[in-house]
Amino acid sequence: MSSAPITSIGIDFGGTSVKLGVCRDGELLCTDTPIPTANFHGPAALIGEMAARVAKLRETYPDIAAIGVGVPGLVDFEHGFVHILTNVPGWKHVPLKALLGEKTGLPVVVENDANAMAYAEFRYGAVRGLHNVVALTMGTGIGGALILDGKMYRGSNCAAGEIGQMSIHFDGRAGHYGNLGALEKYTGNQQIAEHALQRYAEAGIVKTADDCTPKSIAQAAQAGDDIARQIWDEVADWLGTALSSIAWLLNPDAFVIGGGVAQAGDLIFDPLKRKVQSMLSTVVWEHLKIVPAHFSNEAGIIGNAALAADSLQS
DSSP, X not given: OOSSOOEEEEEEEOSSEEEEEEEXXXXXXXXXXXXXXXXXXXXXHHHHHHHHHHHHHXXXXXXXXXXXXXXXXXXXXXXXXXXXOTTSTTOEEEOHHHHHHHHHOSOEEEEEHHHHHHHHHHHXXXXXXXXXXXXXEESSSEEEEXXXXXXXXXXXXXXXXOGGGSBSSTXXXXXXXXXXXXXXXXXXXXXXXXXXXXXXXXXXXXXOXXXXXXXXXXXXXXXXXXXXXXXXXXXXHHHHHHHHHHHHHHOOSXXXXXXXXXXXXXXHHHHHHHHHHHTSOHHHHTTOEEEEOSOOTTHHHHHHHHHHHHHHHO
């Protein structure tokens, strides 16, 4: 890649809001006011608003050379085509790259949001300098991404890395696609809360849903709550089962984990490392890192901007 930094826009498209920012060489130069997704009905209106925001940002940063958009759905990366966004009505079979490129006159890259998060960490974050990385984003669902031999691995149909759909129990809970024991049916935010409510009820303790969010459970564990600590150990067991299988398959340099669950810090990472180590040989485990993501809410903007900039330089 060329050493000359390229200024680009990263767009983080979410079900609640669309966030835009201007980046250069991994530095977030500015952000725009988020666009409320629900205020725009259908792709045309929202793409028009994105283009208007891009035009406004270019008044301050005229050297903006490319746009990267990350979306929470299935994407044809090569053609910039959005197959479907499950959380946004009307976004099905949308040629986003062509439409946004036509309105802005700039090159556009369209990527899955988990891939964008992984790219931010790979280029500028917690796993910078490593070549084989598996990334997970843990929230309502479990997203994943693979960087192999220093390149994003997307698979034959740009659907690789869906770690949340991997089975950790051959006859366990049903996933969205008929896959039994899907990881995200155990370690998604809602599933962790439901498990915590059950664990407290078994102990004769009444809790509310608000008491059982990952953040609340982490706070309880840090305050000395033994049940909360046990819950994190159980989450680590489920997650570690999936990671150890991935490690045997890919022998990565690192796993990088972002999202709400990662905010629990040592409460999740310590038992997770013990679990994964217990299921691997020394050869696979010896140099394996399991680390929290460096970037937080800005990961999508930085990752998408980096993908756009690097696409010009490659």
